[in-house]
Amino acid sequence: MPNIYEQHLDRNPANYAPLSPIPLLERAASVFPDHPSVVHGARRYTWSETWVRARRLGSALAQRGIGKGDTVAAMLPNIPEMFECHFGIPMTGGVFNALNTRLDAATIAFILNHGEAKILITDREYAPTVESALEQIGRSITVIDVDDPEYGGDGKLLGETTYEALIAGGDPGYEGREPDDEWDAISLNYTSGTTGNPKGVVYSHRGAYIGAIGNPMTWSMPQHPVYLWTLPMFHCNGWTFPWALPAVAGTSVCLRNVGAAAIYAAIAEEGVTHFCGAPVVLNLVVNAEEDERRPLGRTVEIMTAAAPPPPAVLERIEAMGFRVTHVYGLTEVYGPATVCAWHPEWDALEPLERARIKSRQGVRLPVEEGLMVADPETMAPVPMDGQTMGEVFLRGNLVMKGYLKNAAATDEAFRGGWFHSGDLGVWHPDGYIELRDRSKDIIISGGENISTIEVEGVIFGHPKVLEAAVVARPDEKWGETPCAFVTLKPGESATEAEIIGYCRDNLAHFKAPRTVVFTDLPKTSTGKVQKFKLRDRATDL
């Protein structure tokens, strides 16, 4: 028999709404209609304008048949259109697939087909890659060109119409459709594919909402921040910040190209208060030339992740007037899932000691329900001794729905009721985690994941190559770069430049090795390459 609280106290339209970030934009537009929403050079939008543009986009897509469960892909830099896609696409019931703009044509083609994109919105800058990808997909797809007036470079229009023409035909009063269920998909983000093809990570409206509400709280982000887009929005939907910013009525400052001078200029001229970025962005800021720098005018908050920031860089950047919040996450957990939550008493420590503490990945976000470091096989938590290595596991509402059309990978990722991050780390006595090794073959270069298996696969294709193994080599500017160890076929000879050039012809350029060593490969008795030995050699080069 139901208890007294289970009788006539059900969900109904008055007391229950599916969690979704879309109503946050509607609210920002109705409460702060004239405040700046998105700023991009001479292009400046208010919240009411962004809301109207998103609604027009949604309406125009719906007119073209986009509805529940339909994928719309976008190959865009951090510009207003990219921000608008985060709302206009899911407003239709569709799913937003933001593409990594640095990928090669073959990978883009794979993703467009795997995700079954019906429409592609693409920026002129990426026309060569996109044109080639479109030739490879073997089916017709509606292409919409973004012709950004702030872009002065090359690149032809590929599609049937432009973004501005598209939305001009959309209804500014379009109501959109509420998700049938907050678990419905809102976006699709492909991982770099450490083993084989990239996997499509699916986010829900619920998870996007919880990230949007939770991240400002974690970061003590007040109302009306000015947020600079140094982090690509195609990375985990910009760590959910496109959805978070309307919740705090914050202004997005766009940057097509991230450079030190542009960052300092935005801080000085737009009053930037917050930005996110990989340690490579911290490096840019720290190593800026004298004539690129500008006074900050205020403490500027930086949220950083992707690779552990070196303590020396943390120390230097905080001395300059920035305050760094260190988070850790993956595409599968909506970006940040842990944070090095700061203890006020740590402020009194020596700068380098503070930086050492801050370089740890920390504890679960308040809106993530579980974190542990555990044995990868038995899933028994390791002791909190700061020494015993284990795999990092996460669980809770900031974990993906799963991998699209990949039941096996989804089941494997969720085995035992936890998300298996593949990252290795230790658990300190205070409960803070610290990564000791990314999963053993991934390289993180300038914030981008590079699969060593993918690079090795290309090198293996070179006619003179017998064997190859690729590992990360530490790099001051990029964090890490790929370093290839190559065994040539007997009697063959080759140069470093020849191998690198071959890779650049067959891979996204950032994935090509920066260093090539011709050598025999150390192996285990069962024939597996001992990458840990190669990593040591790469570090010593």
Add this chain to the structure above:
Amino acid sequence: MPNIYEQHLDRNPANYAPLSPIPLLERAASVFPDHPSVVHGARRYTWSETWVRARRLGSALAQRGIGKGDTVAAMLPNIPEMFECHFGIPMTGGVFNALNTRLDAATIAFILNHGEAKILITDREYAPTVESALEQIGRSITVIDVDDPEYGGDGKLLGETTYEALIAGGDPGYEGREPDDEWDAISLNYTSGTTGNPKGVVYSHRGAYIGAIGNPMTWSMPQHPVYLWTLPMFHCNGWTFPWALPAVAGTSVCLRNVGAAAIYAAIAEEGVTHFCGAPVVLNLVVNAEEDERRPLGRTVEIMTAAAPPPPAVLERIEAMGFRVTHVYGLTEVYGPATVCAWHPEWDALEPLERARIKSRQGVRLPVEEGLMVADPETMAPVPMDGQTMGEVFLRGNLVMKGYLKNAAATDEAFRGGWFHSGDLGVWHPDGYIELRDRSKDIIISGGENISTIEVEGVIFGHPKVLEAAVVARPDEKWGETPCAFVTLKPGESATEAEIIGYCRDNLAHFKAPRTVVFTDLPKTSTGKVQKFKLRDRATDL
């Protein structure tokens, strides 16, 4: 056929957890074990201690048979035990019914029986009322006494054991039970029942969580606030702040008795940064004696609601270094549901104009999905003209599950898919609402509606006035006329003609009171003026 996003992408233990505030306490304890959680005079607890005490409480209650859907009531002031109940009771699956400590014995007895409380936790201070209530309920109930060492007054122990003895028998490692569903009840809060018996408002784990995450964001509350308990925790579960504070690792400063000297002392000695309270608390602060005041040392944030704060009071308190955020809500919407969201450009206005703008109830919280002012019958929104009166309607995730064991009242409250607040107001052209009255408080004089709040706002501007309340007085000619009850500041004197003349200088003449009574104002436990008592007096004049 399911779309590609509906295949093998289901909820599972890795990617879905029922939303609940309980894990927020677990996190605060694991991340900030040694930081102060709750401070009460000489009693000072850390997060790890509060977590252990809450677990012991949950365990001890479970040992006594409390489980899913069982009600545990508490008659407590704002002390550590009250804070712990917010976690220890729902951790068992039970439902927390916090009692208004100023109610009479008959009403307490009604609530204990209507809510079917199995256990009552009660403070010695309320022994006379509780003893009488227990005699009236006609059934046996387990009574646990809180014997607070910070309480020096009278009051006997009524129960079988004390709170400290109870929790001493609880397991500090008690795991509790996760709600089966986030919609499960977490608490039960009775309305004051101005018409007939009080109604039991039921909150869910989901709603409590969303309030806990949403309120700090709305208030720009950073990590580690120091929060003073001037608002009774029995009022809408302290507007969800007992659940919010662990999310931001904030410290609760308890107050058994709220007075001006105690508030200023807490600000000076405990470093209070935030507190909530009805306008009566603002009045206390503004009108404190010289020897009660202490320097603030920082901007102190006040969130106020319950009755519209008069612009004159707002102006004075902000000049003293407090910053007021004005919210509006009801028990049925977890406390605050709207906020007078501040526009930065309003800072440049004259103080009284700023205060006038701030006295509006504003816009929906980011975590509430719908707000409108509409015709109470047709539910058609009224024009946004700042003049047309309508009823305030709310909908979304910050709306109660319903009224316990009262299907008729629940259905009526949710008729048409919106929660009917019963409050009347106007909708300004900028989308901000402003309350004009409870529907029962409105004065209709010669066919014209008169907002008592508007008249009170004018009277508050008179330099000799401390407090004022305006009600309808029956009138043969006009139907009703406004009757003002006024409390003057200490040492002041004024005439009826002086007050009426002042109103006529600042209001449409028909809105000016016809009668002025100089007196103290009767108030509820939460500081609301009891207008029904004043109406009776006005009728008898």
